[in-house]
Amino acid sequence: MNYEKKYVWSILFRLCHWAFALAIVVLVVTGFYINDPWTNTWLENSRTFPVADMRYYHFLAGFVFTAAVLVRLILYLIGNRQERIFNALPVTPGNVRNFFSTFAYYGYATDSHEERLGHNTLAGLTYLFTYAVAAAQLVSGFYMLYPESVTWQSWGLPLFGTQQQARFIHHLLMWYFLIFAFVHLYLLVWNDVRSPEGMISSIFNGYKFKPKHDGSAKA
Ligand code: HEM
Ligand code: HEM
Numbered sequence: 001m002n003y004e005k006k007y008v009w010s011i012l013f014r015l016c017h018w019a020f021a022l023a024i025v026v027l028v029v030t031g032f033y034i035n036d037p038w039t040n041t042w043l044e045n046s047r048t049f050p051v052a053d054m055r056y057y058h059f060l061a062g063f064v065f066t067a068a069v070l071v072r073l074i075l076y077l078i079g080n081r082q083e084r085i086f087n088a089l090p091v092t093p094g095n096v097r098n099f100f101s102t103f104a105y106y107g108y109a110t111d112s113h114e115e116r117l118g119h120n121t122l123a124g125l126t127y128l129f130t131y132a133v134a135a136a137q138l139v140s141g142f143y144m145l146y147p148e149s150v151t152w153q154s155w156g157l158p159l160f161g162t163q164q165q166a167r168f169i170h171h172l173l174m175w176y177f178l179i180f181a182f183v184h185l186y187l188l189v190w191n192d193v194r195s196p197e198g199m200i201s202s203i204f205n206g207y208k209f210k211p212k213h214d215g216s217a218k219a
Contacts, residue, residue: 137177
């Protein structure tokens, strides 16, 4: 079969993806440490401050994470066709059809795979939900980081309750990202094996490969 090369993801989109993904790795590792600083006893009487260091890296990664989420929200409005919010929402007949056909494809009920340049609708909706969880994560994070700020209190108190409750919710939300990452990687590999269109490499170079429909595909 002949394929043609299509430009799908802008450089800003790809940078956002990697800033988001790498920040989450740092946030989860440092977050686990903040929760249970296991080096304390061993480092007693030494002049290092591992908890302070880990908190510092957590906040640095938190700012990168926040920037990536904000830029992605802008791309939902002004990004290319694949990156815009209408591509993710089941608001057109094509998107609604794609939503159900993706379930059938993922459930092995059919082998036919709808060709689409951007995310399928199921993935698009999952990513939107992930950014909603990310918004909750960063608001609870900034609420804990600036407990004296009236602005963050006005968001944090009604949404998450006291500082300790916010910390507990912040911790629980971390598990969403861990589970998401595992399912995400599994589905990427699964898709790449079942329909080799260069999905994984597209997040590095921006291009996907689609079957050519000019008759040469039968060659
Ligand atoms: C995916 C993103 C994030 C994950 C997975 C994450 C994870 C965690 C975890 C597991 C903890 C420890 C909570 C506990 O004690 O059980 C924590 C604490 C904290 N996080 Fe995050 N976090 C994220 C984003 C952020 C952001 C964006 C900020 C804002 C800058 C932030 C600020 C904080 C603060 C202030 C604490 C409390 C530190 C302390 O009490 O010493 N986090 N985070
Ligand atoms: C080896 C690591 C990774 C690779 C190769 C990778 C690859 C990809 C690819 C190819 C897409 C587009 C898929 C599609 O069209 O549906 C994507 C989207 C996405 N990935 Fe990853 N990913 C990786 C790690 C992560 C991690 C660790 C996270 C966060 C926990 C993450 C979060 C996302 C999100 C939120 C999107 C949606 C992008 C958007 O529309 O804004 N990725 N990734």
